[in-house]
Amino acid sequence: MAVYTDVAADELADFLKQYDLGELLSYKGIAEGVENTNFLLHTSKGSFILTLYEKRVAKNDLPFFLALMTHLAEHGVSCPLPVKARDGEALRELSGRPAAIITFLEGMWPRKPNVAHCAGVGEGLARMHLAGANFAVRRANALSVAGWRPLFDAASGRADEVQPGLRAFLATELDYLSGGVWPTDLPEGVIHADLFNDNVFFLGDRLSGIIDFTFACNDMLAYDVAICLNAWCFEPDHSFNVTKARAFLNAYGRVRKLSEAEQAALPLLARGAAIRFLLTRLVDWLNVPPGALVKPKDPLEYFRKLRFHQSVTSARDYGLMPSGLVA
Numbered sequence: 431m432a433v434y435t436d437v438a439a440d441e442l443a444d445f446l447k448q449y450d451l452g453e454l455l456s457y458k459g460i461a462e463g464v465e466n467t468n469f470l471l472h473t474s475k476g477s478f479i480l481t482l483y484e485k486r487v488a489k490n491d492l493p494f495f496l497a498l499m500t501h502l503a504e505h506g507v508s509c510p511l512p513v514k515a516r517d518g519e520a521l522r523e524l525s526g527r528p529a530a531i532i533t534f535l536e537g538m539w540p541r542k543p544n545v546a547h548c549a550g551v552g553e554g555l556a557r558m559h560l561a562g563a564n565f566a567v568r569r570a571n572a573l574s575v576a577g578w579r580p581l582f583d584a585a586s587g588r589a590d591e592v593q594p595g596l597r598a599f600l601a602t603e604l605d606y607l608s609g610g611v612w613p614t615d616l617p618e619g620v621i622h623a624d625l626f627n628d629n630v631f632f633l634g635d636r637l638s639g640i641i642d643f644t645f646a647c648n649d650m651l652a653y654d655v656a657i658c659l660n661a662w663c664f665e666p667d668h669s670f671n672v673t674k675a676r677a678f679l680n681a682y683g684r685v686r687k688l689s690e691a692e693q694a695a696l697p698l699l700a701r702g703a704a705i706r707f708l709l710t711r712l713v714d715w716l717n718v719p720p721g722a723l724v725k726p727k728d729p730l731e732y733f734r735k736l737r738f739h740q741s742v743t744s745a746r747d748y749g750l751m752p753s754g755l756v757a
């Protein structure tokens with residue numbers, strides 16, 4: 431459970447006086463997520479999510495995230511809307527942390543994603559990419575190639591405690607990916623950058639909402655596709671499910687066609703996406719804050735995914751046909 435920062439009831443009731451959200455009826459820490467502290471609030475005006483932004487989120491970036499959610503919601507993406515306080519500002523401070531309240535979305539994230547969920551997320555991701563096209567604020571991706579080396583440096587000394595040989599494996603892969611192969615000329619835009627199954631809500635098989643924009647940034651759109659291939663198209667035993675990948679990529683391509691260059695870059699982008707999550711998970715695994723109610727995620731899941739992508743020779747291995755995406 432990710433509650434790094436506790437908030438007392440009277441402190442929260444005081445905080446809510448800045449809003450027009452009625453009386454606080456109840457609140458509780460949310461038993462999911464690893465990055466930030468989240469509370470579910472019930473007030474006399476409805477249900478809301480209160481987020482206290484923690485370690486990996488830079489305060490300067492928060493206006494970007496909040497403005498992006500507002501922009502996307504106004505352009506047809508089902509995502510939370512930041513709630514403004516009476517002074518017109520959504521970004522505030524609580525318990526010494528930057529904090530914001532956002533609207534509550536109905537739905538459940540799929541614990542066992544099926545092919546229909548993968549198609550839903552493909553369509554939803556592409557729609558989000560199109561809706562973000564005219565968003566004017568920019569934020570660089572702090573967790574792209576240049577951001578991986580510091581993570582490696584932070585974790586490498588103890589990487590072999592997690593798995594013998596992991597340090598050397600990561601060093602070799604990092605040298606390869608940062609040695610000039612990483613694409614620089616693919617179409618860019620606003621990407622979610624963390625669209626895992628716990629960040630996509632469904633009602634049945636229908637996508638009902640996308641949450642958690644705290645890694646959103648400007649980067650290659652196809653990199654977001656590669657992140658989703660990693661997050662959605664493997665089975666619990668870590669085997670790649672090409673049926674899910676094909677459903678995901680086809681659904682994406684029906685809304686926004688991937689160019690030939692984007693398709694060709696997918697195996698490399700998928701390797702980059704895999705090492706990014708392997709590294710952040712490794713750092714978190716080795717550094718659980720004392721007393722924090724959080725269950726760190728398994729870094730070795732991404733070691734296995736990375737090994738798979740290293741064996742991929744073309745996007746055909748992801749179920750793509752050379753003639754294009756639309757089946």
Ligand SMILES: Nc1ncnc2c1ncn2[C@@H]1O[C@H](COP(=O)(O)OP(=O)(O)OP(=O)(O)O)[C@@H](O)[C@H]1O
Nearest residue numbers: 460462463464465466468479510533534535641642
């Ligand atoms: N707008 C929302 N509507 C409904 N539930 C929400 C909303 N935002 C967050 N939640 C709930 O809170 C949980 C954690 O939220 P979130 O994924 O944003 O946490 P995080 O720690 O910031 O992220 P993560 O670890 O996924 O990067 C979600 O799984 C969901 O149950």
Ligand SMILES: N[C@@H](CCO)C(=O)O
Nearest residue numbers: 465624626707711727
């Ligand atoms: N989605 C990330 C955690 C939040 O960044 C992971 O599964 O490693």
